[in-house]
Amino acid sequence: MGNHSDGGPNDSGTVATAGQNEVEKFQDPGIPPHRLRLADTDPKAAKKAERQVALLFGISVVGTLIFLVAYFAIDLGQDSAIATIRLQNALLGIGTAFAMLGIGTGIVHWAKALMPDHEVSEERHAIRTEEDRQAAVRIVDDIVEETGIKRRPLIRNTLLGAVALAPLPALAIFGDLGPRPDDKLAHTLWAPAPDGRLKRLARDPDGTPIKAADVTMGSAFHVIPEGLNELSEGKLNEKAKSVVLLMRLDPALLNPSPERADWAYNGIVAYSKICTHVGCPVALYEQQTHHLLCPCHQSTFDLTQQCKVIFGPASRPLPQLPIAVDAEGYLVATSDFHEPVGPTYWEREQHVLNNNA
Amino acid sequence: MSSTTTPDAPVFVAKTTGGRITDFVDQRVGGSGILREFGRKVFPDHWSFMFGEVALYSFVILLLSGTFLTFFFDPSMAETHYAGSYTPLKNVEMSVAYSSSLNISFDVRGGLFMRQVHHWAALLFVASVSVHMLRVFFTGAFRKPRELNWVVGSVLLILSMAAGFTGYSLPDDLLSGNGLRIIDGVIKSIPVIGTYTSFFLFGGEFPGTMIISRLYMLHILLVPALILLMIVMHLFMVVVHKHTQYPGPGRNDGNVVGYPLGPVYAAKAGGFFFIVFGVVAIMAAFFTINPIWNYGPYDPSPVSAGTQPDWYIGFVDGALRLMPGTIGDWKVEQIWFGHMFTFNVLLPALVPAGILFTVMFAYPWIERWITKDNREHHVLDRPRNAPTRTAIGMAGFVWYCVMWAAAGSDLIATHFHVALNDVTYWLRALFFIGPVIAFIVTKRVALALQRKDREIALHGRETGRIVRLPHGEFIEVHAPLDEYKRYKLVGFESPAPLPAVPNEHGVVDRKEKRRAKLSRWFFEDRVAPATPAELEAAHGHHGAHEAIETAESKSLSH
Numbered sequence: 001m002g003n004h005s006d007g008g009p010n011d012s013g014t015v016a017t018a019g020q021n022e023v024e025k026f027q028d029p030g031i032p033p034h035r036l037r038l039a040d041t042d043p044k045a046a047k048k049a050e051r052q053v054a055l056l057f058g059i060s061v062v063g064t065l066i067f068l069v070a071y072f073a074i075d076l077g078q079d080s081a082i083a084t085i086r087l088q089n090a091l092l093g094i095g096t097a098f099a100m101l102g103i104g105t106g107i108v109h110w111a112k113a114l115m116p117d118h119e120v121s122e123e124r125h126a127i128r129t130e131e132d133r134q135a136a137v138r139i140v141d142d143i144v145e146e147t148g149i150k151r152r153p154l155i156r157n158t159l160l161g162a163v164a165l166a167p168l169p170a171l172a173i174f175g176d177l178g179p180r181p182d183d184k185l186a187h188t189l190w191a192p193a194p195d196g197r198l199k200r201l202a203r204d205p206d207g208t209p210i211k212a213a214d215v216t217m218g219s220a221f222h223v224i225p226e227g228l229n230e231l232s233e234g235k236l237n238e239k240a241k242s243v244v245l246l247m248r249l250d251p252a253l254l255n256p257s258p259e260r261a262d263w264a265y266n267g268i269v270a271y272s273k274i275c276t277h278v279g280c281p282v283a284l285y286e287q288q289t290h291h292l293l294c295p296c297h298q299s300t301f302d303l304t305q306q307c308k309v310i311f312g313p314a315s316r317p318l319p320q321l322p323i324a325v326d327a328e329g330y331l332v333a334t335s336d337f338h339e340p341v342g343p344t345y346w347e348r349e350q351h352v353l354n355n356n357a
Numbered sequence: 358m359s360s361t362t363t364p365d366a367p368v369f370v371a372k373t374t375g376g377r378i379t380d381f382v383d384q385r386v387g388g389s390g391i392l393r394e395f396g397r398k399v400f401p402d403h404w405s406f407m408f409g410e411v412a413l414y415s416f417v418i419l420l421l422s423g424t425f426l427t428f429f430f431d432p433s434m435a436e437t438h439y440a441g442s443y444t445p446l447k448n449v450e451m452s453v454a455y456s457s458s459l460n461i462s463f464d465v466r467g468g469l470f471m472r473q474v475h476h477w478a479a480l481l482f483v484a485s486v487s488v489h490m491l492r493v494f495f496t497g498a499f500r501k502p503r504e505l506n507w508v509v510g511s512v513l514l515i516l517s518m519a520a521g522f523t524g525y526s527l528p529d530d531l532l533s534g535n536g537l538r539i540i541d542g543v544i545k546s547i548p549v550i551g552t553y554t555s556f557f558l559f560g561g562e563f564p565g566t567m568i569i570s571r572l573y574m575l576h577i578l579l580v581p582a583l584i585l586l587m588i589v590m591h592l593f594m595v596v597v598h599k600h601t602q603y604p605g606p607g608r609n610d611g612n613v614v615g616y617p618l619g620p621v622y623a624a625k626a627g628g629f630f631f632i633v634f635g636v637v638a639i640m641a642a643f644f645t646i647n648p649i650w651n652y653g654p655y656d657p658s659p660v661s662a663g664t665q666p667d668w669y670i671g672f673v674d675g676a677l678r679l680m681p682g683t684i685g686d687w688k689v690e691q692i693w694f695g696h697m698f699t700f701n702v703l704l705p706a707l708v709p710a711g712i713l714f715t716v717m718f719a720y721p722w723i724e725r726w727i728t729k730d731n732r733e734h735h736v737l738d739r740p741r742n743a744p745t746r747t748a749i750g751m752a753g754f755v756w757y758c759v760m761w762a763a764a765g766s767d768l769i770a771t772h773f774h775v776a777l778n779d780v781t782y783w784l785r786a787l788f789f790i791g792p793v794i795a796f797i798v799t800k801r802v803a804l805a806l807q808r809k810d811r812e813i814a815l816h817g818r819e820t821g822r823i824v825r826l827p828h829g830e831f832i833e834v835h836a837p838l839d840e841y842k843r844y845k846l847v848g849f850e851s852p853a854p855l856p857a858v859p860n861e862h863g864v865v866d867r868k869e870k871r872r873a874k875l876s877r878w879f880f881e882d883r884v885a886p887a888t889p890a891e892l893e894a895a896h897g898h899h900g901a902h903e904a905i906e907t908a909e910s911k912s913l914s915h
Binding site: 024025026028029030031032071076082085088089090091092093094096097098099100101102103104105106107108110111112115116117119120121122123124127174175177178179180181184185204205222224234236237239240241243273274277278279280281283284295296297298299309311312313314315316342343344345346347348349350 | 398399462464465466469502541543549551552553555556565598599609613614615621629632634635638641643657659661662679681682689690699701702841844847848889
């Protein structure tokens with residue numbers, strides 16, 4: 001049955017079992033004899049099973065009623081308490097569960113206990129006859145032959161070319177799904193205003209500016225640029241690039257490189273909060289070890305080494321925001337980040353060079 | 358037709374109401390042929406065949422609950438101020454999508470229940486598809502003629518993950534927003550087109566104002582339509598092939614042994630739908646899933662510790678965590694020709710998943726090439742009787758599980774009070790040696806189980822009854838098996854390695870040599886099924902266990 005290919009000239013399927021056919025095998029004894037269930041022989045047992053099935057269906061009815069009562073009796077008015085919602089959710093669930101499980105277990109019990117449980121054997125027919133199989137191959141050959149595609153390569157090649165180019169308009173359409181990236185990723189709100197005014201560091205989320213005097217030793221602030229909350233549109237886009245962590249350490253611990261000597265103020269440093277791995281907020285500051293930890297993939301950055309990666313999947317240090325103090329004592333960013341923040345992208349290196357040019 | 362209307366011809370009249378209705382429908386639309394073919398079609402029965410059913414039923418539940426949710430959900434990312442009944446978020450600025458998700462949870466009657474049903478059913482859907490695929494793999498059900506159905510099933514697995522992920526992001530809460538942030542980071546790491554792809558997907562810079570409505574369209578139209586199409590193809594092929602069956606007495610490649618579709622099988626399968634629904638309802642009633650109100654609206658600044666993706670995305674997230682970004686002072690991310698090659702993201706995001714899915718799709722053809730087995734198989738393999746395949750499957754499974762566990766590395770660290778870094782180091786090691794250990798152990802266990810089967814087939818089962826013989830020897834009495842139970846243990850094929858054979862030019866080419874090598878690797882360790890002659894020998898040798906040992910050492914080469 002179904003082994004049409006067995007013994008074919010190119011078929012070695014038989015080889016795999018050749019070793020076995022030589023050895024005598026156990027004969028298939030056939031389907032084991034049918035064993036009657038209690039309910040098949042004892043009318044009392046059958047009656048009992050019948051009652052059980054009916055009981056299960058009855059439970060389903062009760063479940064439906066529970067659902068309806070819970071749905072109509074508990075009214076979700078304005079300001080309904082969480083406890084009420086929880087109660088209603090639980091009762092709707094219990095009601096549905098009883099309604100469904102009652103029907104389901106009832107039917108299965110019915111099938112198992114009372115319907116015939118004789119296993120039967122059915123012949124497995126071949127998917128197709130040998131004749132059909134050969135005819136199908138012949139038909140396909142004839143069709144291909146009648147198109148003449150093999151004899152007329154000019155037609156074939158021009159068709160292939162046309163089909164290959166036809167999807168191009170779709171690609172063009174996809175191109176309008178969004179604007180071109182250009183250098184949008186390279187700039188943030190931290191760049192000084194056109195009139196040269198430096199942006200103040202403000203608290204996230206309320207946007208109040210931070211005085212250097214407020215930043216005590218060991219403290220950390222979640223920071224946004226001033227003016228972010230007043231944006232009428234694109235607020236989240238800008239926020240996704242410009243959030244910053246502000247921390248104050250003992251200045252002796254900082255070890256800044258020469259070109260970053262004036263990027264900190266009195267031990268206060270600001271680093272981009274967007275992980276250089278895939279962009280999660282690096283929200284955990286370990287005050288004792290001066291490590292910043294990204295909770296998504298555990299990249300760890302060392303504040304005492306200019307946020308160098310000391311563990312995890314990130315490859316690059318967090319970008320540092322150069323800060324100073326203005327005349328009123330507020331912290332300000334002296335310039336934008338000197339490199340794009342967040343995850344690496346293909347054109348990043350060019351943007352780094354442009355920003356520093 | 359005319360002959361049936363002549364008055365003399367005996368006219369068939371159905372006697373029962375059910376019969377009359379059947380006849381009424383049949384005379385108008387036909388279908389008696391189909392009913393005749395399928396009404397009593399035999400289906401084999403086994404608990405492991407239920408996983409596919411669970412998948413199908415949870416998809417139906419997803420369609421039902423999902424339709425309810427679409428009536429109330431608004432996928433807009435426009436800004437609004439929350440005015441619903443959940444007090445802690447009152448007046449908080451958020452997207453309309455998040456606000457309408459909160460309204461579904463707190464202000465639509467039964468809305469929270471439907472959300473929970475939908476989310477639990479989605480998790481169950483991907484889980485049951487996965488377990489179903491494991492069942493199909495380990496029992497060899499993917500072999501001829503079912504290779505294409507295995508491919509359709511693999512596509513369904515990918516689609517189920519796509520459906521889950523697109524849906525997961527819709528509420529626009531903090532947790533799913535961070536998930537999208539990670540996706541954005543991964544997309545940006547793609548060479549050449551990454552930045553553009555990200556801008557096109559999000560309609561500009563992340564997060565933009567387009568992504569939720571775009572994902573919504575994919576989630577409620579494109580992906581479910583594809584899933585439905587694939588399910589139709591999948592079930593159509595099941596009907597064409599008929600179901601596989603487990604080996605046992607009376608079962609062979611030429612028959613199907615089981616219960617007729619109507620009534621027993623239909624009742625069991627139909628009843629099972631309600632059971633799946635009931636279980637999902639219990640989960641939705643008692644176990645909170647995705648409490649979006651605790652997370653708050655998406656904001657690029659905060660993130661909560663211990664964030665976890667839905668389970669089926671875990672293996673990719675875990676791979677991202679395992680990859681070191683720097684090795685010593687050497688950066689894995691490279692700048693070549695003035696462009697960024699973000700290998701620390703690209704490799705873990707694409708390579709493991711790529712290998713898993715490629716091997717999965719290709720496996721039926723790989724095994725067919727190695728074994729040269731071109732026969733149709735309708736009787737399943739017990740996993741122990743295909744030790745190398747089972748070992749390959751377990752190696753892949755363990756590999757997947759290591760990555761999956763890595764997605765919870767922070768939770769492992771906090772729960773078991775171990776250092777987070779150590780958990781990562783161990784998992785990095787397991788990423789490489791775990792599959793190897795799994796392969797070796799699984800293969801040995803499978804062979805040991807085969808030996809155990811042989812022993813039971815030849816010597817019977819242990820009764821636990823100790824008898825003292827007249828000359829003082831103690832023996833345990835073994836009860837011989839009946840022939841049906843024995844056949845289950847001996848009725849299987851144990852292919853031997855297939856040496857290289859010359860092609861039509863009489864040459865053994867290099868590819869064939871490679872195949873022969875793989876064939877030896879596949880089949881050199883094998884336990885042949887017991888034969889009647891061996892049983893005879895074992896019985897002639899009362900209480901002696903040596904006979905089996907010698908028989909075995911012949912067939913088992915080390």
